[in-house]
Amino acid sequence: MELSEDELIAAIARLRSADEPGVVVGLGRDDAAVVEAGGAHVVLTTDLLVERVHFDRSTISAHDLGAKAIVVNVSDLAAMAASPRYALLGIGLPADVEAAWVMELYGGVADACAEHAMTLVGGDTNRAGLVVLSVTAVGEVAPGRAVTRSGARVGDRIVVTGSLGAAAGGLALSDGTPAALSEPWARALVDAHARPVARVGEAQVLARFGASSMMDLSDGLTTDLARLCAASGVGARIELDAVPVAQALVEGATELAIDPLALALSGGEDYELLATMAPEAVAAARAELREVFGVALTDVGSIEETSGIVGVDASGTTAPLAPAGWDHFRTR
């Protein structure tokens, strides 16, 4: 069954909401969308998801894929302490894609937009030799309030939200390890990879507690922390025992034949927040994240004057942590 243009239009119509605050000209109405910016700064990010590089249609549902395309962009806005507002979706679809799959994909896009109070204001739909999703997300932040990667100061503590490594575990599972998906740990890992969560509210709490720098963990802690340190002109010391390894990863380690800590340090797509803040602010920020969002905030180390990132284990042994995360420019 081939997707007809009418079916596609019906799918897109699910996303054409009624008049939304701030939208002057919305989705599918003109050459471009027009939105109000108020007095805020405009925050812009874009991500391209390409079949057989970022996902396989056989291992992620269309709904999860549509939602994930939005969420990974929202996560980038969150990491600037911005509020998501608008999204644009460019999509390429091969002729063999079924209408039901596309409807489900747009349903995932709509659900993720709704969850983050975003309005889809633009799009472009095309045939393509493989499935391509391109999302641009637009957010707002009060002037001077964006939290960049470049503000980390020597003596700051390094904190991360949630736990790490589960998405990489899920990727390892979906890449072919014939694991028992009936196991709760396996389902948790696959879910973490297919249904990431963007920490929007959490990021704004960290900003309010004076986070000096912040980014989202898309490419793995060591890789992303190296970027943050480079942008800030500092080094870092990670207390390996403190790294919050995802519980499901620990439970599945033997079956997956992986080192949970190694995956928590290097695995991509966790979309947790990595931030730096003054030591005296950590406890209160942690308490508020736990109370408001039920999300852990873990102190994993400190910003140092010396360049490079070192890990220190329980015995006090220190060794350089080479960046070993996900390289976007490498085929999976």
Added chain:
Amino acid sequence: MELSEDELIAAIARLRSADEPGVVVGLGRDDAAVVEAGGAHVVLTTDLLVERVHFDRSTISAHDLGAKAIVVNVSDLAAMAASPRYALLGIGLPADVEAAWVMELYGGVADACAEHAMTLVGGDTNRAGLVVLSVTAVGEVAPGRAVTRSGARVGDRIVVTGSLGAAAGGLALSDGTPAALSEPWARALVDAHARPVARVGEAQVLARFGASSMMDLSDGLTTDLARLCAASGVGARIELDAVPVAQALVEGATELAIDPLALALSGGEDYELLATMAPEAVAAARAELREVFGVALTDVGSIEETSGIVGVDASGTTAPLAPAGWDHFRTR
């Protein structure tokens, strides 16, 4: 020769300009870009260009492709009477693409951005099974000054800039007609398809002369006019003799075995402006476009109360003009 990540970074570095006005956090510096919006409304558009659907690497240079990806988005901003400000570029590159090709592509992106005083503030670079370019363009317009598709009024004249059909002629040529590319008309057609021009300044002049509606001609006059009429709740009458058929198309008609008028009415990718305005405003707008830009403005018909679009020929015979333009959702 395979493209290395270092070579790719060098290509992108060509686009990392110094501090640009309005850019708070620019390209490659953080999770997202941050820009000032001033008091203006923000205008947003996105276009996805996919290899073997929108272009073939064998028939367009990398420089032209990079520039065209920007220009087709600028054209959408122009059609809202907006001023281009920022762009984001998502790119997917197969492993067989050579570094020199990518450098040339980014050169085209940089040149087109410079021509339109745009700053590239964001991007995403990935491996992909085929070349994919996703551009999001961000513009500004004073509140209430965007010219939409929905304002055409009965009695308005219908005007188009430049001439029509050349890009479709160039596509026909590059699709395999073994034409003599040494002929000036053939080169002109291929150029029109490979190097479209966005009518930014022209659109602002038309807006200043009170254009009641406006859009860019990306999918062919009859298709796009039908959209404008549908959005405005009106019909249209086109004087076929008045349609400004591209001269090169007329010259190549016999060799191409095409009807120049038919291609001027239905061919896509001209990126000329289609606008409606009060009859008394046309002459002055035409004079200013000719004087300032050397660009023709042609009165091709009138907005009518009756629905649908009719063409009237020199003998006064009237016939419905069915939309017959480019359908994005059809493989070439």
